[in-house]
Amino acid sequence: MKLEGSFPVSAPRPVVWEAIRDPGLMAQCVPGCEMAEQIDDTSYRARVLVKFGPISARFNLVIEIEQEIALEEVRSRARGEEGTRASTVSSTNILTLSEPEPGTTLVAWSTDFSISGRLGKYGMGLMRKKVESLSAEFVKAFAARLEESAA
Amino acid sequence: MSFVVAPQTVDEAIAFLAANPDARPMAGGASLVAMKNARLIEASHFVSLARIEALRGIGPSAAGGLRIGGMMHHRQIAECADLTGGWQMLRQAAGLIANRVVRNMGTIGGAIANADPAADYLPVLACAGAEVELVGPDGLRRLAVADYLVDWYETALEPGEIVTAIELPAGGDGPSVYRKLARTPGDYATVSVACAREGAGPDSSVRVAVGACGPAPIRDRDAEAALAGRLHDPAAIAAFCATLAEQADPIDDVRGSAAYRLKLIPRMVAAAIRDVTGDR
Amino acid sequence: MAGKEVFALQINGTRREIFAPGDATLLDVLRDDLALRAAKRGCNQGVCGACTVMVDGVPVRGCLTLAGACTGREVTTLEGFADDAAMQALQEAMILSGGVQCGFCTSGMLITARDLVAQTPVPDEPAIRSALSGNLCRCTGYVRIVEAVTDAALQLARQKDTKREAVE
Missing domain, CATH: 1.10.150.120 ([2Fe-2S]-binding domain)
Incomplete structure (x- = not known):
């Protein structure tokens, strides 16, 4: 499933760039993220709780940075599974930053995402809505964090 | 592994749920046990609400409308002789859920807690202006359907809270109708419409809610007001239908594509309005 | 074994005691513990109807009914209609x-x-x-x-x- 979007943040590009590479800050913005830490220069570990109707799934994710152009672009790959269960998620992601006017950064993202296992019950149509609403939550939290620290 | 407990009162159920955060309340079990069997969910306990007398019965509410206990089965609602006029649509909806045997098991409270966007009760309750009564450790609250439904499969139910009743305001004389389009009898709706007429004279209006086309039923009171007195005017009805379709946010799934659902909405809404005006 | 408990159920007019997992379905108990195999396990999702049995005189899905919720209720299977x-x-x-x-x-x-x-x-x-x-x-x-x-x-x-x- 492919999804993409973009959102503006009232902060200069270097500030946004630092933020997206800060696991602690990202953990506070990703809905359901219980923990995030850096493993080495290019990989991170995170634990995310996804709730959907009566199903709660806790994914252990490994995120690897595949390519990085400072201040401009990050290409990453994430893989995760749900403990002993057969649920898995994987995604390849591209994030690009631009500064159309000074002090405002445009964050554009795209992801190619797949999920199997328990949450597959709901089908792709509904999963898309869920991912959309989670990304909207993230955008809100992320923008708020940056604007708060910029102020 | 989990265990079944069957408290006798709402207070006991709430206390048990508060003391056992991994316990889940269980109404009829028709959806919950299916999910357990498929290993989609886990619980330390299933707290069966089936033995709580206070969750049963259909009768007058304190507010002058109708109160339906959360543990009333679909079959009991489908056979309830009090559901006439403006409440007739609720009876029809209950009778179209699944099949005879599952209607003996499933309950209105369970269906509302599960909040499947394609479930039959939701558009009817939105159309009727019903309130969902919730009881939890912090007491009792009543929410309008629009406030109760938060997102896809997401409700205002807090952990440890249960649906104890549904309250319908005085229903008016109706008529009312529930129209459901499904792939096969007993399936969830591809699109559903609940429609009730208000008043009988030339100024009469309709209340309309569309189900299965978004996280919650679509209802537009301004559009309903604009249609008042014009229930026999095809252009006004077409505009009304278009307004509702614009607010839809359907998904592609096995029951139909989003595009198909968007095509169905105006046809089904117009048909439901004709049902309550008697126009053909 | 941990997680199992004893249920006393009234089945086809006879009291039966079953030692089964706490979340066993009525269908599990009927077929696997009591060897009453008229009710079949088809989908285990309540869709196919092959497990239909009566509880307190009302037909229900055996696979969607937890055995632990049936204590004190009268269960009748096809065998009970002989x-x-x-x-x-x-x-x-x-x-x-x-x-x-x-x-x-x-x-x-x-x-x-x-x-x-x-x-x-x-x-x-x-x-x-x-x-x-x-x-x-x-x-x-x-x-x-x-x-x-x-x-x-x-x-x-x-x-x-x-x-x-x-x-x-």
């Missing part, structure tokens, strides 16, 4: 009309049909089809099952009339 006149009439009609092929759906069909003819003495075809819509059959195409229920219902109604006349 001496029931209406069930015998339905069974004979199913055999005569060819409503049984592989037989997997038959127990559930019979329980549902038995409830229908008890509630609606002479159901018409749409009523029969609607009542049986939650019982899936992959062999017969339903025509012969519907015929069987029609015939059995007519026969039962006739018997009732004859009895009434005899009393009067």
Whole structure:
């Protein structure tokens, strides 16, 4: 499933760039993220709780940075599974930053995402809505964090 | 592994749920046990609400409308002789859920807690202006359907809270109708419409809610007001239908594509309005 | 074993004690612990109807009913209807009309049909089809099952009339 979007943040590009590479800050913005830490220069570990109707799934994710152009672009790959269960998620992601006017950064993202296992019950149509609403939550939290620290 | 407990009162159920955060309340079990069997969910306990007398019965509410206990089965609602006029649509909806045997098991409270966007009760309750009564450790609250439904499969139910009743305001004389389009009898709706007429004279209006086309039923009171007195005017009805379709946010799934659902909405809404005006 | 508990259930008129997992379904207990195998495990999701049994006189899905929620309730399986006149009439009609092929759906069909003819003495075809819509059959195409229920219902109604006349 492919999804993409973009959102503006009232902060200069270097500030946004630092933020997206800060696991602690990202953990506070990703809905359901219980923990995030850096493993080495290019990989991170995170634990995310996804709730959907009566199903709660806790994914252990490994995120690897595949390519990085400072201040401009990050290409990453994430893989995760749900403990002993057969649920898995994987995604390849591209994030690009631009500064159309000074002090405002445009964050554009795209992801190619797949999920199997328990949450597959709901089908792709509904999963898309869920991912959309989670990304909207993230955008809100992320923008708020940056604007708060910029102020 | 989990265990079944069957408290006798709402207070006991709430206390048990508060003391056992991994316990889940269980109404009829028709959806919950299916999910357990498929290993989609886990619980330390299933707290069966089936033995709580206070969750049963259909009768007058304190507010002058109708109160339906959360543990009333679909079959009991489908056979309830009090559901006439403006409440007739609720009876029809209950009778179209699944099949005879599952209607003996499933309950209105369970269906509302599960909040499947394609479930039959939701558009009817939105159309009727019903309130969902919730009881939890912090007491009792009543929410309008629009406030109760938060997102896809997401409700205002807090952990440890249960649906104890549904309250319908005085229903008016109706008529009312529930129209459901499904792939096969007993399936969830591809699109559903609940429609009730208000008043009988030339100024009469309709209340309309569309189900299965978004996280919650679509209802537009301004559009309903604009249609008042014009229930026999095809252009006004077409505009009304278009307004509702614009607010839809359907998904592609096995029951139909989003595009198909968007095509169905105006046809089904117009048909439901004709049902309550008697126009053909 | 941890997670198991003892249930006392009233099954076909007899009290039975079962030692089973706390979240066992009624169907699990009937088939695996009590060897009552008329009710079948088809989908285990409540869709196919092959597990239909009666609890307190009402047909329900055995697979969607937790055994632990049935204590103090009266459970009746097809085995419990061995001496029931209406069930015998339905069974004979199913055999005569060819409503049984592989037989997997038959127990559930019979329980549902038995409830229908008890509630609606002479159901018409749409009523029969609607009542049986939650019982899936992959062999017969339903025509012969519907015929069987029609015939059995007519026969039962006739018997009732004859009895009434005899009393009067």
